[in-house]
Amino acid sequence: MRNILYIVVPCYNEEAVLPETSKRLLEKYKELTEEKLISEESRIVFVNDGSKDSTWEIISRLHDENIIFSGINLSKNKGHQNAVMAGLMTVKDRCDIAITLDADLQDDINAIDEMVKKYHSGNDVVYGVRSSRKTDTFFKRFTAESFYKFMKIMGVDVVFNHADFRLMSNRVLDALSEYKEFNLFLRGIIPQIGFKSDCVYYERHERFAGESKYPLKKMLSFAVDGITSFSVKPLKIIANTGIIISALSIIAFFWVFIGHFVSNSATALGWPSIMCSIWFLGGLQIFFLGIIGEYIGKIYSEAKGRPRYVIQSELFDDNDKI
Ligand code: UDP
Ligand code: MG
Numbered sequence: 001m002r003n004i005l006y007i008v009v010p011c012y013n014e015e016a017v018l019p020e021t022s023k024r025l026l027e028k029y030k031e032l033t034e035e036k037l038i039s040e041e042s043r044i045v046f047v048n049d050g051s052k053d054s055t056w057e058i059i060s061r062l063h064d065e066n067i068i069f070s071g072i073n074l075s076k077n078k079g080h081q082n083a084v085m086a087g088l089m090t091v092k093d094r095c096d097i098a099i100t101l102d103a104d105l106q107d108d109i110n111a112i113d114e115m116v117k118k119y120h121s122g123n124d125v126v127y128g129v130r131s132s133r134k135t136d137t138f139f140k141r142f143t144a145e146s147f148y149k150f151m152k153i154m155g156v157d158v159v160f161n162h163a164d165f166r167l168m169s170n171r172v173l174d175a176l177s178e179y180k181e182f183n184l185f186l187r188g189i190i191p192q193i194g195f196k197s198d199c200v201y202y203e204r205h206e207r208f209a210g211e212s213k214y215p216l217k218k219m220l221s222f223a224v225d226g227i228t229s230f231s232v233k234p235l236k237i238i239a240n241t242g243i244i245i246s247a248l249s250i251i252a253f254f255w256v257f258i259g260h261f262v263s264n265s266a267t268a269l270g271w272p273s274i275m276c277s278i279w280f281l282g283g284l285q286i287f288f289l290g291i292i293g294e295y296i297g298k299i300y301s302e303a304k305g306r307p308r309y310v311i312q313s314e315l316f317d318d319n320d321k322i
Pocket of ligand 1 (some may be wrong): 080101207
């Protein structure tokens with residue numbers, strides 16, 4: 001069985017962690033090749049996602065020191081998902097298996113062994129799943145877990161507590177290359193591709209150094225992207241809400257109409273309730289228009305068909321196949 005493994009690591013301003021990450025990945029590479037789990041032609045590929053610090057210089061130095069380390073330099077910051085995609089599409093024809101992993105050592109490097117073993121036992125996709133969120137703050141845990149639950153409700157097929165630490169075989173990468181969408185949400189795409197898959201459970205560590213590149217604002221927009229790129233359920237909910245409100249209004253109308261004849265109560269007192277309902281419905285309409293706008297925005301960016309990223313330079317050794 002061919003087993004050239006490429007580990008793809010997206011990096012955005014990761015100068016603080018790269019020396020340690022590269023050291024640990026190299027140790028893992030040696031271990032895996034000694035155990036004959038992967039071929040010696042395997043590589044560790046860092047994707048520099050338009051970092052403003054010395055990330056690319058570190059990657060270049062690592063490549064000069066050891067050809068095991070390769071590098072891809074994007075022309076500007078395009079976000080985690082695009083950086084991962086750039087890495088995967090570049091290595092697609094060079095490797096048999098690819099693993100994507102965060103640079104900050106939060107994903108457990110020791111889970112790679114089991115991932116590769118599961119690949120050898122016939123799985124095309126192996127998801128790294130967090131066994132617990134002990135190291136997360138309450139807030140992060142709560143928002144993240146609600147996100148997975150909400151995605152399920154919205155009809156998006158995601159693996160619970162799995163981020164972007166996963167193994168994919170070459171044929172999964174080929175299938176992935178057919179997904180041309182601009183609004184990338186890999187966690188939703190990969191389960192859609194299918195093939196036999198399995199999970200590996202790991203403890204997620206704290207970030208080794210540096211700080212998170214995913215502040216709340218980015219996390220929220222990522223969640224909205226995930227839902228609106230995969231599900232039209234929100235649009236259906238809007239339509240259904242409209243129907244329910246209309247039906248209730250008709251009932252209320254009859255109630256008021258009949259009430260007018262049956263009892264003699266003066267109804268002019270209803271000013272506050274009228275104001276409340278006007279504001280409530282106004283707000284609801286703007287919110288719903290916003291959701292529709294979100295979809296139209298998606299169609300707009302998809303319709304332009306712009307490239308998701310531009311590669312400025314690559315560092316691969318000459319013996320590589322391409
Ligand atoms: N990352 C990236 N581009 C970005 C933001 C993040 O390539 O615009 C990388 C980052 O270097 C890291 C991974 O994506 O390797 C996950 O980011 P981070 O650890 O900051 O996210 P968190 O774990 O806090 O959700
Ligand atoms: Mg992280």
